[in-house]
Amino acid sequence: MKTARKFQAITLFPDMFKGIFENSMMWKAQKDQHVELSTVDLREFGLGPRRQVDDTPYGGGDGMLLMVEPLWSAITSAKEADPTAKVLLMTPRGQRWKQSLAQSYADSGQGYIFVCGRYEGYDERILELVDEEISVGDYVLTGGELPAMTIIDSIVRLIPGVLGGETSAVIESFSDGETLEFPQYTRPEDFNGLKVPDVLLSGHHGEIAKWRKQNSKKAV
């Protein structure tokens, strides 16, 4: 039995991941041994009696930074569980996440360690252990947990066998490889006079494909 790929999230708020790890597709992907999803509690690597993980920035400035030592120990511990894993730092200054990256990460067969920040960010020296800095968008969040969840979802759903028949409305089959989204409908055929386009009820697959291409918008 092939070992499940590990996705580990280093975070001060492990409970935030319960929702996505224990429901729906993510839960099924674990049950079917496609992936192993876990959290690493950064607080467990905090320093001193108060398990300190953050401190004030040298040179002044507002807010607090995540200290290098607890992060370094947490990443080292996660790598003991998965030595070949890639370390991904969630940060607004990272490379922008997109569908083609999700596909290449899904195809890589790699394990991943997601470093979820809090406060104003990190001690820069943590980059010694980081393989990729990734951003989900040009806005500032309170933590890296939501970006990590988003990226994990976008990768795991592309792992062969995870999504059974349920493919999304995103068609990647058109020759130009461009991903397009087309309008979709389900029962009832007539809702308050709003009718499903006849072509979709025709059973004429050639006509349906043509209609979908004509009515598609660029997706991702």
Ligand code: 4FV
């Ligand atoms: C973010 C983003 C993001 C910055 C400071 C967490 C916050 C705090 N991460 N894409 N946008 N992170 O806003 O990835 O550490």
